[in-house]
Amino acid sequence: MKFLIIGAGPAGLTFAYHALERGHDVKVYEGRNVFAFKPCGEALHGEALEVLPFDIHENHKWILTRFKQVNIYFEGVYLRTISSPFKDKGIIINKAAFLQDLADVVIKKGGKIEMGKFFKFKEENADYIIDSSGYLTAFRNLDREMYSSYRVIPVLRDYAVANGVIENDQLLFDLLDRGYFWIFPYGKDTYNIGIGGFYSGIELKKILDKKIEAFGLRIFKEKRQGASVSIGGVLKKRAIGNIRIIGEAAGFVMPTTGEGIRFSIYSALEFFGHAGLIKKIERRINLNAKLLARLINLNTKKKAKLLSKADESLMAAFLGERDFSFKDFFSAITLLQY
Numbered sequence: 001m002k003f004l005i006i007g008a009g010p011a012g013l014t015f016a017y018h019a020l021e022r023g024h025d026v027k028v029y030e031g032r033n034v035f036a037f038k039p040c041g042e043a044l045h046g047e048a049l050e051v052l053p054f055d056i057h058e059n060h061k062w063i064l065t066r067f068k069q070v071n072i073y074f075e076g077v078y079l080r081t082i083s084s085p086f087k088d089k090g091i092i093i094n095k096a097a098f099l100q101d102l103a104d105v106v107i108k109k110g111g112k113i114e115m116g117k118f119f120k121f122k123e124e125n126a127d128y129i130i131d132s133s134g135y136l137t138a139f140r141n142l143d144r145e146m147y148s149s150y151r152v153i154p155v156l157r158d159y160a161v162a163n164g165v166i167e168n169d170q171l172l173f174d175l176l177d178r179g180y181f182w183i184f185p186y187g188k189d190t191y192n193i194g195i196g197g198f199y200s201g202i203e204l205k206k207i208l209d210k211k212i213e214a215f216g217l218r219i220f221k222e223k224r225q226g227a228s229v230s231i232g233g234v235l236k237k238r239a240i241g242n243i244r245i246i247g248e249a250a251g252f253v254m255p256t257t258g259e260g261i262r263f264s265i266y267s268a269l270e271f272f273g274h275a276g277l278i279k280k281i282e283r284r285i286n287l288n289a290k291l292l293a294r295l296i297n298l299n300t301k302k303k304a305k306l307l308s309k310a311d312e313s314l315m316a317a318f319l320g321e322r323d324f325s326f327k328d329f330f331s332a333i334t335l336l337q338y
């Protein structure tokens with residue numbers, strides 16, 4: 001079979017790799033001239049590497065650090081430090097270098113990648129067109145009804161330098177009333193920082209500038225970039241004729257955290273079977289989208305209380321690392337009542 005893949009992000013390149021492994025023809029169009037043009041926090045759950053030709057235990061040059069803990073703040077006030085919900089598989093990556101390595105494997109296996117070429121519909125014949133165009137969702141206009149639940153929030157990302165804001169094996173998550181601010185380690189005294197949420201672009205910029213001052217960060221080479229991230233959950237329908245939609249274009253992002261690399265990688269497997277795994281991820285993301293809609297409407301005091309008192313297992317559910325069970329539901333209600 002011949003596949004045309006739109007976008008050389010985590011989803012598109014994973015699809016290309018698996019299609020080639022099964023002996024198919026693959027051509028990838030990437031609109032940009034570089035990999036990972038879109039900004040990202042670059043935190044990855046390394047379990048996703050198990051479906052790629054990379055071993056998490058090896059020292060790949062794109063693994064910048066392995067994190068073990070997460071410092072939780074609320075509106076700039078430190079609350080607590082929890083063990084990473086990713087256990088021993090949390091890594092910060094240089095996403096461009098990671099995608100370059102994956103693209104090299106794809107090319108070595110006979111796949112073609114055209115950089116700097118935005119896909120135009122009906123340009124070429126193929127058995128299947130794979131839409132892995134991320135939040136830009138190349139086919140959104142083809143079936144508006146199908147995309148009616150697709151929601152995004154704006155996100156800004158910078159690189160910064162500072163002295164010891166966090167340890168190299170820690171992440172910092174400062175939850176905001178309607179969003180989140182992050183500081184992730186990115187090499188010695190260097191950090192990937194960013195902010196996202198239910199704010200306008202102008203509000204986000206103002207809050208980010210305040211955070212930069214409050215945490216004593218110095219912006220590293222004006223690298224601020226903005227994009228959007230999907231928070232509406234997974235599209236119910238992910239096929240239009242011979243088009244298959246995968247990755248963030250299909251909403252495979254955890255709404256409470258904006259974590260999308262791992263789920264986009266997994267979503268690329270749907271075409272090749274793995275229905276059970278995809279159903280599980282879909283359900284978890286969709287429950288998390290509902291949870292986010294409720295959390296956002298809690299008053300500020302209750303949000304702070306939940307974050308400071310929830311046990312680590314409940315925190316893992318809030319962060320979308322596992323399904324939200326009835327037990328979690330009741331412990332959250334109990335916490336909010338007393």
Ligand SMILES: Cc1cc2nc3c(=O)[nH]c(=O)nc-3n(C[C@H](O)[C@H](O)[C@H](O)COP(=O)(O)OP(=O)(O)OC[C@H]3O[C@@H](n4cnc5c(N)ncnc54)[C@H](O)[C@@H]3O)c2cc1C
Pocket residue numbers: 006007008009010011012029030031032036037038039040041042043044045117118119132133134135136137138155156157194226227228229246247248249252253258259260261262264
């Ligand atoms: C600021 C920010 C921070 C984030 N932080 C994290 C994080 O720390 N961890 C995490 O797991 N997730 C994070 N995410 C989410 C994550 O980046 C995405 O969910 C993930 O990259 C989605 O992968 P994808 O392959 O589906 O799409 P993308 O990575 O968006 O890749 C899509 C590719 O398609 C190309 N493209 C689009 N349209 C066309 C076209 N018509 N023709 C050709 N090419 C096209 C784009 O140029 C792009 O390269 C973040 C997102 C943002 C915006």
